[in-house]
Amino acid sequence: MTIEDTREKKLAPPRSPAPVDDRGEVRRRRVGRIAGPTATYVGCVIVALIAIAPFLWMLSSSFKEPGDVISLTPRLLPSPFTFENYEYLVNNGVLPFIRFLGNSAYITVLVIIGRLMVCALGAYGFARLQFRGRDAAFGLLLASLMIPDMLMVLPLYSAYVKAGLIDTHFPLIVPPIVANTFGTFLLRQFFMTIPKEYDEAALVDGASHFRIFVSIILPLSKPALATLAVLTFVNVWNDFFGPLVYLSDVNKFTVPVGLAFFQTQDSTQYGPLMAGATLAIIPTVLVFVFAQKYFTRGISMTGIK
Amino acid sequence: MTAQQTVTARRRNLRGWMFIGPVVTGTLLFNVIPVLPTLVTSFTDWDGLAAPKFTGVSNYKEMFSGQDPLFGKSLINTAIYTIGYVPVGIIIGIALALLVNNRLRGMAVIRALIFLPYVTSLVAVGVISRWVFSDQYGVINAVLASFGITGPHWLGEPSSAMAAVIVTAIWANMGFNMVIVLAGLQGVPETLIEAATLDGAGRFSRFFHVTLPFLTPTIFMLLILQTIGSFQVFALILVMTGGGPGDGTYVYIYHLWYEAFSLRRMGYASALAIVLFAVLLAVTWIQNRLSKRWVFYQ
Numbered sequence: 001m002t003i004e005d006t007r008e009k010k011l012a013p014p015r016s017p018a019p020v021d022d023r024g025e026v027r028r029r030r031v032g033r034i035a036g037p038t039a040t041y042v043g044c045v046i047v048a049l050i051a052i053a054p055f056l057w058m059l060s061s062s063f064k065e066p067g068d069v070i071s072l073t074p075r076l077l078p079s080p081f082t083f084e085n086y087e088y089l090v091n092n093g094v095l096p097f098i099r100f101l102g103n104s105a106y107i108t109v110l111v112i113i114g115r116l117m118v119c120a121l122g123a124y125g126f127a128r129l130q131f132r133g134r135d136a137a138f139g140l141l142l143a144s145l146m147i148p149d150m151l152m153v154l155p156l157y158s159a160y161v162k163a164g165l166i167d168t169h170f171p172l173i174v175p176p177i178v179a180n181t182f183g184t185f186l187l188r189q190f191f192m193t194i195p196k197e198y199d200e201a202a203l204v205d206g207a208s209h210f211r212i213f214v215s216i217i218l219p220l221s222k223p224a225l226a227t228l229a230v231l232t233f234v235n236v237w238n239d240f241f242g243p244l245v246y247l248s249d250v251n252k253f254t255v256p257v258g259l260a261f262f263q264t265q266d267s268t269q270y271g272p273l274m275a276g277a278t279l280a281i282i283p284t285v286l287v288f289v290f291a292q293k294y295f296t297r298g299i300s301m302t303g304i305k
Numbered sequence: 306m307t308a309q310q311t312v313t314a315r316r317r318n319l320r321g322w323m324f325i326g327p328v329v330t331g332t333l334l335f336n337v338i339p340v341l342p343t344l345v346t347s348f349t350d351w352d353g354l355a356a357p358k359f360t361g362v363s364n365y366k367e368m369f370s371g372q373d374p375l376f377g378k379s380l381i382n383t384a385i386y387t388i389g390y391v392p393v394g395i396i397i398g399i400a401l402a403l404l405v406n407n408r409l410r411g412m413a414v415i416r417a418l419i420f421l422p423y424v425t426s427l428v429a430v431g432v433i434s435r436w437v438f439s440d441q442y443g444v445i446n447a448v449l450a451s452f453g454i455t456g457p458h459w460l461g462e463p464s465s466a467m468a469a470v471i472v473t474a475i476w477a478n479m480g481f482n483m484v485i486v487l488a489g490l491q492g493v494p495e496t497l498i499e500a501a502t503l504d505g506a507g508r509f510s511r512f513f514h515v516t517l518p519f520l521t522p523t524i525f526m527l528l529i530l531q532t533i534g535s536f537q538v539f540a541l542i543l544v545m546t547g548g549g550p551g552d553g554t555y556v557y558i559y560h561l562w563y564e565a566f567s568l569r570r571m572g573y574a575s576a577l578a579i580v581l582f583a584v585l586l587a588v589t590w591i592q593n594r595l596s597k598r599w600v601f602y603q
Binding site for chain 2: 137190
């Protein structure tokens with residue numbers, strides 16, 4: 001079947017309702033109802049084990065005594081078991097870890113809010129509007145992705161020095177909001193899968209494009225918006241390079257760059273490092289768990305289809 | 306064109322730019338304008354400190370006349386990494402997304418676990434991967450040994466080291482690809498899948514003829530982004546192999562970094578960056594042209 005066939009099928013009149021089980025899913029016809037879930041579970045468990053192994057190692061290391069963390073015969077379970085690394089992390093008198101968490105949290109929240117707004121606006125323009133310069137502008141955004149990051153650091157650094165913005169959070173907040181090509185691209189690709197018939201119907205009813213954007217496109221795009229929010233959280237929360245280059249005041253540090261100091265200050269302190277990495281991962285997992293219901297909710301594409 | 310039409314066209318252009326204005330201005334201001342001087346620097350012998358001296362095309366000559374063997378070597382290594390990582394990474398991302406795109410009990414936890422490697426700090430990824438691929442104590446060789454196979458010294462041989470890096474990259478990013486494809490899957494109209502099911506289409510038929518066409522914009526985006534990202538791979542190499550053994554995993558950005566910050570040859574590094582940009586532009590242009598054959602937009 002080709003794409004054209006798919007299109008025809010889309011326009012075909014609805015047939016008699018499919019048998020639906022209590023969760024609202026169409027019953028699988030060919031695959032047995034028991035074999036399906038079991039195979040899925042087996043696959044999931046295997047993949048999850050592969051995925052989780054290093055995290056277990058990190059978690060376990062964070063409860064080990066310093067000498068046990070790096071050894072040629074690693075043990076999965078810490079023995080002796082100790083909270084020493086976590087205590088050191090919180091009160092070491094030099095690196096205020098709680099403060100790092102606060103800095104990271106406020107920067108991350110601001111970037112997520114700002115980026116969703118800027119990227120969604122841009123994505124709507126690129127996906128839905130016809131105007132002069134649109135394709136050239138999109139080409140410019142794509143081209144900017146191809147500039148090696150390494151190359152941007154030097155000129156930006158000297159520009160921030162001149163503007164007095166070094167050792168502030170400006171370079172970590174404003175550019176990630178207004179110059180995010182990835183998010184714009186992601187949302188554009190998603191907006192393009194939303195049927196145009198919705199906009200056209202609204203336009204006929206006299207709605208403005210801004211109105212269509214806010215009341216039709218955004219509500220239908222929750223999976224993509226949630227995805228961008230989670231990925232932004234991960235990127236900003238884990239960003240190491242930016243804070244390392246632009247910050248020097250310890251009180252302004254974010255979590256990753258603060259953690260790195262456990263590596264350089266007096267040789268590598270793997271214990272506190274792993275404890276910090278473990279704490280740092282918790283918010284990300286929470287955000288993911290909270291946001292993921294939007295990934296799988298599905299858009300109710302009723303009406304036209 | 307009548308005056309009325311001109312006004313309408315102008316208004317339409319203005320409206321379009323009001324939507325894309327912020328992101329375009331931001332990108333220009335922070336990503337494009339700052340690097341424009343690189344074009345100039347690439348024709349000089351700048352060391353990052355002293356005043357640069359104009360040297361014509363000598364930096365480019367050095368690359369293409371074979372005076373810098375690491376240029377070609379690093380470009381080839383980067384291409385191998387990209388070809389090894391990008392397609393497999395995307396296919397695994399699709400497979401995982403399909404695996405977890407259901408409402409079975411416990412799926413939320415499974416999805417979060419698969420996403421974990423992507424959020425684990427790179428420092429930890431580096432340490433764990435060196436342990437997993439260690440020749441004597443590594444998990445992989447232990448498994449091979451149980452089948453009576455003597456595993457290679459993964460990170461000690463150039464070709465197997467590259468394989469180990471690619472496997473680690475696939476592993477570390479599978480959660481990212483899964484999440485992007487999951488979002489794309491939500492755009493596939495359920496009614497269409499139901500209709501195909503009623504017509505007697507099996508699982509594979511439903512996937513290839515209904516789901517996949519709707520996923521092509523997402524796959525295309527992943528292909529573009531991951532290719533661009535792979536050509537710029539650096540941090541993973543730094544924490545895993547340091548470019549070694551020998552020059553086995555010495556990738557392009559590693560070379561750029563080495564020239565810029567170890568040898569302080571900013572002029573030459575700028576020229577390297579310009580060439581990379583040109584390569585990526587060409588690759589993306591080709592991908593974009595080819596996309597018209599297989600990407601399906603509504």
